[in-house]
Amino acid sequence: MDGQLLPVLLLFLLGASGLQGQGQGPERPSEDLLEDTPGEEVPKEDGVLVLNHRTLGLALQEYPALLVEFFAPWCGHCKALAPEYSKAAALLAAESVTATLAKVDGPAERELTEEFGVTGYPTLKFFRDGNRTHPEEYTGPREAKGIVEWLKRRVGSSATRLEDEEGAQALMDAGDVVVIGFFQDEDVATFLALARDALDMTFGFTDQPKLFQKFGLTKDTVVLFKKFDEGRADFPVDEELGLDLGDLSRFLITHSMLLVTEFSHQVSSAAWGCRAGWMGPGSHRKPFHRPPGGSSAPGSSTICCCLSTRRWLHIGSSWRASGRRLPHSGGRYWGSRRKG
Numbered sequence: 625m626d627g628q629l630l631p632v633l634l635l636f637l638l639g640a641s642g643l644q645g646q647g648q649g650p651e652r653p654s655e656d657l658l659e660d661t662p663g664e665e666v667p668k669e670d671g672v673l674v675l676n677h678r679t680l681g682l683a684l685q686e687y688p689a690l691l692v693e694f695f696a697p698w699c700g701h702c703k704a705l706a707p708e709y710s711k712a713a714a715l716l717a718a719e720s721v722t723a724t725l726a727k728v729d730g731p732a733e734r735e736l737t738e739e740f741g742v743t744g745y746p747t748l749k750f751f752r753d754g755n756r757t758h759p760e761e762y763t764g765p766r767e768a769k770g771i772v773e774w775l776k777r778r779v780g781s782s783a784t785r786l787e788d789e790e791g792a793q794a795l796m797d798a799g800d801v802v803v804i805g806f807f808q809d810e811d812v813a814t815f816l817a818l819a820r821d822a823l824d825m826t827f828g829f830t831d832q833p834k835l836f837q838k839f840g841l842t843k844d845t846v847v848l849f850k851k852f853d854e855g856r857a858d859f860p861v862d863e864e865l866g867l868d869l870g871d872l873s874r875f876l877i878t879h880s881m882l883l884v885t886e887f888s889h890q891v892s893s894a895a896w897g898c899r900a901g902w903m904g905p906g907s908h909r910k911p912f913h914r915p916p917g918g919s920s921a922p923g924s925s926t927i928c929c930c931l932s933t934r935r936w937l938h939i940g941s942s943w944r945a946s947g948r949r950l951p952h953s954g955g956r957y958w959g960s961r962r963k964g
């Protein structure tokens with residue numbers, strides 16, 4: 625029966641090619657084998673391929689976009705990820721995204737963990753076009769939708785090319801924070817790279833003069849449109865230096881936050897990104913000072929204020945502002961939420 629023959633053949637073929645190193649040429653015989661025996665594929669668990677040192681190479685040939693999770697059976701974070709990972713596999717299938725999820729039991733597959741330098745669990749690596757030597761480290765969220773979005777921005781374009789007003793309007797309607805690059809001279813590669821990782825924003829770009837005109841632009845600019853606060857923020861591209869990834873990413877983080885953002889676990893990374901500070905009740909983190917006037921009393925909320933202006937001082941009665949400039953903060957301010 626084919627079913628019993630396959631593993632033996634695989635072992636043989638992989639053993640043979642193993643002697644010649646990691647052969648990845650399209651001529652590799654095992655590829656034909658896979659095609660010749662439909663249904664005799666690598667086992668799947670909840671939509672996720674289960675790979676080992678024999679089958680990883682086959683999967684790499686078969687799937688041009690392969691995300692591999694190295695897990696350990698005893699690892700708590702891996703257990704937490706498992707249902708999200710399966711859900712992501714189902715979403716990818718439902719949306720016909722050409723990306724495949726797989727997993728490898730790390731402790732049972734020492735050869736692979738050594739090959740890929742896996743030192744902790746879970747570790748996720750993304751393999752493109754069967755390239756075994758240069759996987760991309762997965763740095764995205766560990767929940768289903770985030771995983772899917774991270775992959776979509778790699779297998780497809782990370783930003784939508786806009787040709788006309790209708791297209792621009794449709795994109796702007798699609799999200800709370802929409803970033804459009806208006807580029808006539810600037811190369812879009814930097815912009816697209818940033819868009820691959822900024823999953824909570826929607827990206828588009830255009831070189832159409834009529835769109836420049838429509839949005840009142842005369843030179844290359846990245847515009848962040850938001851459905852809150854002041855509605856729009858412009859980042860003009862430096863004509864001499866070009867688009868700076870670091871500067872643009874700090875700009876987007878700062879301007880995509882609410883004018884005053886209450887500190888929480890979710891915003892902490894964004895807060896670090898824009899060098900804002902916060903105060904926990906009774907705590908003190910340099911170089912930021914304790915809020916005056918009892919706002920650091922037990923139970924008071926604390927905020928992170930991520931601004932270079934004092935606009936947030938005028939945002940209404942639910943926030944109490946200290947009006948004091950933070951030292952070493954680039955002119956940012958902090959305040960605390962008024963109770964009740």
Ligand SMILES: *[C@@H]1O[C@H](CO)[C@@H](O)[C@H](O)[C@H]1NC(C)=O
Binds near residue numbers: 648755756757758
């Ligand atoms: C894998 O990717 C790296 C970096 O892009 C490239 O230098 C290398 O040639 C690729 N290897 C194969 C086998 O395609």
